[in-house]
Amino acid sequence: MFSISADKVAIIIDDMMQQIMKKSFEPGTKLPSENALAERYRVPRVTVRNALAKLEERGYIYSKQGKGRYLKDTSIQIELHLTGKTSFTDKMKRLGYDLTTHNIGCEKISYDAKIYQLLHVNEGEDVYKIGRIRYIQNEPIALHHSFVSAARFPTIAEDGPHIESMFAYYRLHGYQEFDSHKTLLSTTFPTLYEQEFLSCNSMVPLIIVESGCIDLNSKKVLEHTKILYRSDRFKYDITNI
Structure with missing residues (x-):
């Protein structure tokens, strides 16, 4: 069960990373809710939450308490x-x-x-x-x-x-x-x-x-x-x- 859940988390991360790289989300954009993403990927909400937590750890998104998660501004290159x-x-x-x-x-x-x-x-x-x-x-x-x-x-x-x-x-x-x-x-x-x-x-x-x-x-x-x-x-x- 752990490996299956981990695989689903990785799939969500990979897909969202591709969207970020393709600039499907603009910097500062609010991301879809956990419920919406769970429905899109057909996974439990906790799986989506784990994927989003890892994206946040890697510095791609950030949270606003009570408001949701947002894509960080473009890095200074x-x-x-x-x-x-x-x-x-x-x-x-x-x-x-x-x-x-x-x-x-x-x-x-x-x-x-x-x-x-x-x-x-x-x-x-x-x-x-x-x-x-x-x-x-x-x-x-x-x-x-x-x-x-x-x-x-x-x-x-x-x-x-x-x-x-x-x-x-x-x-x-x-x-x-x-x-x-x-x-x-x-x-x-x-x-x-x-x-x-x-x-x-x-x-x-x-x-x-x-x-x-x-x-x-x-x-x-x-x-x-x-x-x-x-x-x-x-x-x-x-x-x-």
Whole structure:
């Protein structure tokens, strides 16, 4: 019985997703009632409710108490280059987006063999993590973590809580041209911490981009970066520019 019910839920989700993609529903449109959908798909009302709950978890629809469910407004689609020599801030400004950044803290991390190796730092030396939230049109779209060696930047503990652009910070220290190193792409689902900052639920996949930033002239490693992007807010251009 469980598998049959699950199959029916999946069929309803697939059909409604096709309608959403075909724009059969306009953003903000109220969806048919549970009773109407149950009659349309010839299933019990609880099956429809389960299907709608999953669509809501995935961020496609939302509920208004006592009024029903509605299709969310169209996501902001942003062309994002995952590799290259330009900072996130510069890319967004060049493309004309209304970008704001909030620093969410700077803290010394415990020893992490992977990060220490990527930064060419020895165990026992200090590494700091600087966190920033990126907003476009006042909507959170990305969570940035930059890992920086205190040996490379001795005042990072004091400076970190005020940094919004790492590239701007590096320029203040004499580094002018940058390149990325070993960019890795993966996916995950958000933790409670990440859900809070990115204003998303547990079923919205996140795109993780990890890379190293090096000074183009000296080839020194300046930072290791881990960025979590909301997958429902971007289209991706992964050309190397």
